[in-house]
Amino acid sequence: MSANERLVKQITPKTEDFSRWYGEIVQKAELADYTPMKGMMVIRPYGYAVWENIQQRLDRRIKALGHVNAYFPLFIPESFLKKEAEHVEGFAPEVAWVTVGGKEELEERLAVRPTSEAVIGPMYSKWIKSWRDLPVLINQWANIVRWEKVTRPFLRTTEFLWQEGHTCHATAEEAEVETLSILTMYKEFCETELAIPVLAGHKTPREKFAGAQMTYAIEALMSDGKALQMGTSHNLGQHFSRAFDIKFEDQSQTLQYVWQTSWGMTTRTIGALIMVHGDDSGLRFPPRIAPVQVVIIPIPFGDWKTTVLPAAQAAAESLRKAGVRVQLDAREEATPGWKFSEYEMRGIPLRIEIGPRDVKNGQAVCVRRDLKTKQAVPLADLAVRVPALLDEIQAVLFDQAGTFLTANTRRVQAYDEFKSVLESSRGFVVSPWCGGAECEDKIKTETMATIRVILPGDDSPQDGPCLCCGKPAVAAAHFARAY
RNA sequence: CGGGACGUGGCGCAGCCCGGUAGCGCACAUGCUUGGGGUGCAUGGGGUCGGCGGUUCAAAUCCGCCCGUCCCGACCA
Numbered sequence: 001m002s003a004n005e006r007l008v009k010q011i012t013p014k015t016e017d018f019s020r021w022y023g024e025i026v027q028k029a030e031l032a033d034y035t036p037m038k039g040m041m042v043i044r045p046y047g048y049a050v051w052e053n054i055q056q057r058l059d060r061r062i063k064a065l066g067h068v069n070a071y072f073p074l075f076i077p078e079s080f081l082k083k084e085a086e087h088v089e090g091f092a093p094e095v096a097w098v099t100v101g102g103k104e105e106l107e108e109r110l111a112v113r114p115t116s117e118a119v120i121g122p123m124y125s126k127w128i129k130s131w132r133d134l135p136v137l138i139n140q141w142a143n144i145v146r147w148e149k150v151t152r153p154f155l156r157t158t159e160f161l162w163q164e165g166h167t168c169h170a171t172a173e174e175a176e177v178e179t180l181s182i183l184t185m186y187k188e189f190c191e192t193e194l195a196i197p198v199l200a201g202h203k204t205p206r207e208k209f210a211g212a213q214m215t216y217a218i219e220a221l222m223s224d225g226k227a228l229q230m231g232t233s234h235n236l237g238q239h240f241s242r243a244f245d246i247k248f249e250d251q252s253q254t255l256q257y258v259w260q261t262s263w264g265m266t267t268r269t270i271g272a273l274i275m276v277h278g279d280d281s282g283l284r285f286p287p288r289i290a291p292v293q294v295v296i297i298p299i300p301f302g303d304w305k306t307t308v309l310p311a312a313q314a315a316a317e318s319l320r321k322a323g324v325r326v327q328l329d330a331r332e333e334a335t336p337g338w339k340f341s342e343y344e345m346r347g348i349p350l351r352i353e354i355g356p357r358d359v360k361n362g363q364a365v366c367v368r369r370d371l372k373t374k375q376a377v378p379l380a381d382l383a384v385r386v387p388a389l390l391d392e393i394q395a396v397l398f399d400q401a402g403t404f405l406t407a408n409t410r411r412v413q414a415y416d417e418f419k420s421v422l423e424s425s426r427g428f429v430v431s432p433w434c435g436g437a438e439c440e441d442k443i444k445t446e447t448m449a450t451i452r453v454i455l456p457g458d459d460s461p462q463d464g465p466c467l468c469c470g471k472p473a474v475a476a477a478h479f480a481r482a483y
Numbered sequence: 484c485g486g487g488a489c490g491u492g493g494c495g496c497a498g499c500c501c502g503g504u505a506g507c508g509c510a511c512a513u514g515c516u517u518g519g520g521g522u523g524c525a526u527g528g529g530g531u532c533g534g535c536g537g538u539u540c541a542a543a544u545c546c547g548c549c550c551g552u553c554c555c556g557a558c559c560a
Contacts, residue, residue, distance in 0.1 A: 010494090010521085019554070028494090038551065094559070115560095148559065149484060156559070217560095229560060266560055299519050337520040344520095355519055365519080448556085483560090 010345060013280040018224045025274055026153045029283055029346045039151035039158035043267065046346070047154075049291035050270055051161065055141065057193050057289070058163060058265060061185050067137040067165060074143075075110040076119040084243040087117065090210020094146040096158075112145040117211065117236070117262060120166050121244030128168060128258060131250050135178075136168040136258075154271035155228070155483050162266035168246065168258040172237070175259035179235040182263045183216045186231040194269060195286035195398035196220050196276050197405050198230055199428070199478060201453035206437050209262075213237030219452045219478070221405045222275035225426025227452045227480035230272060233263035271483075276401050283347025284369050286397050287390035293325040294386060295343045296364075299336050299355030312354045315364060315382055322383040324390070344369060349393045350386065354379075370396045411476075413464040418479070422447050428480045430458070432473030434466035443468055443479065451477040 010028050014021040026032050031047030043051065059069070075098060082088045091114045098110040113119060124136060145159050165182065169175040187200045198218040208215035212234035220230050240246070241257040250256050277284040287293050296319075298304060298312040309330060316328040327348075329339055336353070343351055353365040363376045366386070370393045377385045408427025412418045421429050433439065433451065444450050458476035466473045 023553080034552075036551075144560095146559075150558085160560075162560075232560075264560075268560055297519095301518065304518090332518095335518055335520090335522060337518080337522085340520050342521080353519065357519075445557095 032153045053289040067139045080118045084211045087211030114146045125246045134170045139165040164264040167261045179261045183233040193288045197402045201455040209234045227482040231265040236260040282345030285347040287349045292327045294350045296328045296352045301356045311359045318383045428478045431467040432462035432464045433477040434471040435474040439468035449479040
């Protein structure tokens with residue numbers, strides 16, 4: 001088989017039209033579908049299964065760090081939302097409002113939560129009295145609504161699913177430790193489970209969460225060279241505790257405002273999985289979050305139902321026992337070739353073909369989705385070899401994404417070069433920056449690039465002058481065009 | 484929200500300019516055939532032409548408004 005041969009014909013090649021490729025994958029692989037309401041999508045079973053895997057693995061990590069789950073209301077009274085001035089101003093343009101209940105006009109309109117700080121604050125105020133009540137470490141899995149003008153499946157939809165953590169601490173130091181520990185956990189999660197390398201650092205004041213003291217984020221690079229924010233962790237300081245009057249009495253009997261954090265990851269990560277790993281043939285899911293890790297396709301010939309099929313069923317059973325998420329597709333109405341193509345597009349990490357020749361030889365043919373290589377594996381060894389192969393595939397996807405990230409991260413001093421890099425190859429451009437919002441604005445207007453993140457080591461005076469204004473640079477910032 | 488394009492069986496499209504009985508490929512159904520990279524043949528079902536209004540004897544086709552999708556910008560997870 002030639003490497004360039006196009007075997008999946010139902011989608012536009014990614015190299016030809018990235019946007020179209022993305023949209024077609026979402027629909028043809030049945031991850032999501034559009035509804036008659038603008039910006040509202042249905043996450044279909046195959047896409048939702050990915051989300052469930054993400055949820056399960058992220059939830060495990062959140063709990064391992066001591067957090068517990070709870071659920072807060074969908075609606076937020078306007079008066080609550082208004083309590084933190086910067087917060088309400090930041091979210092005002094994208095809040096949906098409920099003004100009527102049944103047939104009654106409401107006395108106070110209700111916001112559909114764009115995030116839950118403002119509805120959680122009053123409850124924390126009620127629950128926290130003493131230093132003995134701290135820390136409060138609560139997470140919730142929820143849907144939220146942001147009235148977006150431009151929407152794209154998974155990347156930006158009017159309603160989306162996420163997890164939001166909201167914690168309260170006795171000291172500023174403790175809140176900062178929490179913020180960073182979540183950031184580290186997010187990074188580890190993306191790299192281990194999603195096989196997506198990310199940059200972890202902090203945002204500039206211009207890009208931070210409305211109401212936060214400091215926003216940290218993990219940023220990934222999509223294969224079209226645009227950056228995508230994968231998660232954020234905010235140190236809220238005492239902004240919200242002062243607004244919502246969340247106080248505790250410390251050990252010296254002094255009343256103090258608590259120090260808070262909030263952090264979240266969303267269904268957007270599914271968009272990242274598509275854009276980071278996908279190729280011309282469609283999806284390539286990392287085995288750890290793939291809804292189906294292995295598909296077994298029996299090759300029908302003559303009396304295959306009494307020879308091939310039992311062997312395929314036995315193979316499926318042994319893999320299932322080994323903890324592999326396996327699917328056997330013995331449908332007669334689709335030919336093997338059709339199935340190959342279909343499962344390739346859907347990103348199933350490993351395909352196992354079992355035909356008459358294989359049964360005779362006591363083997364199966366394993367075809368990797370990541371490299372498209374084939375290898376024969378003795379049927380008796382499948383339960384051992386397949387999990388190992390899945391681990392290898394996971395590692396290859398992560399390595400490929402890492403290589404791409406490294407190759408597309410460039411350190412640039414001169415503005416001319418900065419512009420031309422963003423125009424031609426995109427990616428991250430690391431450049432000296434004076435710390436001024438005016439320069440950020442100017443650069444954004446002229447190049448469409450923003451500061452995505454500033455890495456811990458880059459947060460100090462630089463050799464070169466600011467890329468934009470020439471004044472002394474206080475940091476090396478990662479710029480990129482972003483989704 | 485600005486600028487552009489598009490909307491016709493499930494999907495991809497033709498028909499529209501020049502108004503006159505809605506068509507093609509794929510998919511779907513049935514039967515045979517085939518099967519290690521989207522088998523082949525035969526027969527068949529399915530569409531208020533995005534919605535509303537207008538012009539006309541007559542509208543997929545002409546006009547207006549609205550909705551949705553995509554692309555390019557401003558705002559954002």
